[in-house]
Amino acid sequence: MAITGRDTFLGRVRGALGRSPGVPEPDAATHLGLTQDDVRSAADGVRREMADQADSLLDAVADSAATAGWKVRRVGSPEDAADVVTEICIATDATRVLRSDQDVFDAVPVDAALGAKGVTPGIATVGEAGADIPSLKDVAFDSEIGITGVDYAIAETGTVVLHPRQGLSRLVSLAPGRHIAILNKGDVLPSLDELFTLERAGYQDGSLEGSMNLISGPSRTGDIAATIVDGIHGPFEVYLIIVG
Numbered sequence: 001m002a003i004t005g006r007d008t009f010l011g012r013v014r015g016a017l018g019r020s021p022g023v024p025e026p027d028a029a030t031h032l033g034l035t036q037d038d039v040r041s042a043a044d045g046v047r048r049e050m051a052d053q054a055d056s057l058l059d060a061v062a063d064s065a066a067t068a069g070w071k072v073r074r075v076g077s078p079e080d081a082a083d084v085v086t087e088i089c090i091a092t093d094a095t096r097v098l099r100s101d102q103d104v105f106d107a108v109p110v111d112a113a114l115g116a117k118g119v120t121p122g123i124a125t126v127g128e129a130g131a132d133i134p135s136l137k138d139v140a141f142d143s144e145i146g147i148t149g150v151d152y153a154i155a156e157t158g159t160v161v162l163h164p165r166q167g168l169s170r171l172v173s174l175a176p177g178r179h180i181a182i183l184n185k186g187d188v189l190p191s192l193d194e195l196f197t198l199e200r201a202g203y204q205d206g207s208l209e210g211s212m213n214l215i216s217g218p219s220r221t222g223d224i225a226a227t228i229v230d231g232i233h234g235p236f237e238v239y240l241i242i243v244g
Contacts, residue, residue: 034200039200049190061153065160066158067158070239071238073241081243089145096143097147099122101166136169141171146174146235148180149182150183151163158217170211179239180241183241
């Protein structure tokens with residue numbers, strides 16, 4: 001029988017969960033037995049761990065990312081990071097380059113470094129709800145390389161975490177054939193557990209963005225004739241530039 005309305009649909013969900021009509025949903029911060037203060041305190045502890053272990057976490061993510069299929073480059077300064085971006089573009093003969101509009105590019109002079117080699121990168125200023133998404137889609141799929149910053153990286157798995165938002169469309173990291181991600185020291189989490197702690201705290205204080213992308217190496221699938229093929233659902237080649 002077709003679902004005829006929101007109340008009917010929610011009623012079936014409540015029934016499946018064993019809840020009676022009118023019973024309020026559990027609070028998002030306490031459904032795992034945690035109070036809001038518990039969540040806030042746990043998140044503060046994660047941030048302290050990120051700062052206190054920044055060097056060792058950076059070493060760990062460099063190793064795990066390489067294992068996951070990232071082409072890892074470690075550099076000592078933002079200027080060096082921009083030079084590596086330029087080297088990659090020259091080595092791959094890329095002239096159609098798109099970057100996000102994140103704060104990281106205030107410090108990493110990608111535009112100037114590429115401009116000196118005759119490459120002018122496009123800048124994706126809109127986010128997931130931007131009015132110019134259709135035109136951005138055309139640009140992104142026509143680009144050979146997409147460049148973004150990193151919100152977090154996961155030391156245990158070599159995963160890059162991005163929260164699409166104004167200035168950071170997921171198209172920049174997914175549509176071009178190659179993706180370059182720039183990671184700063186201090187932005188590495190030990191594991192997914194710590195990520196979800198921060199995500200829960202972000203939801204609680206209203207700062208959590210609407211979605212999250214977890215990128216663990218190049219796009220791969222084995223669904224076609226049981227053969228591993230790169231680049232089916234995203235970039236076939238990914239670079240992680242670690243600053244610090």
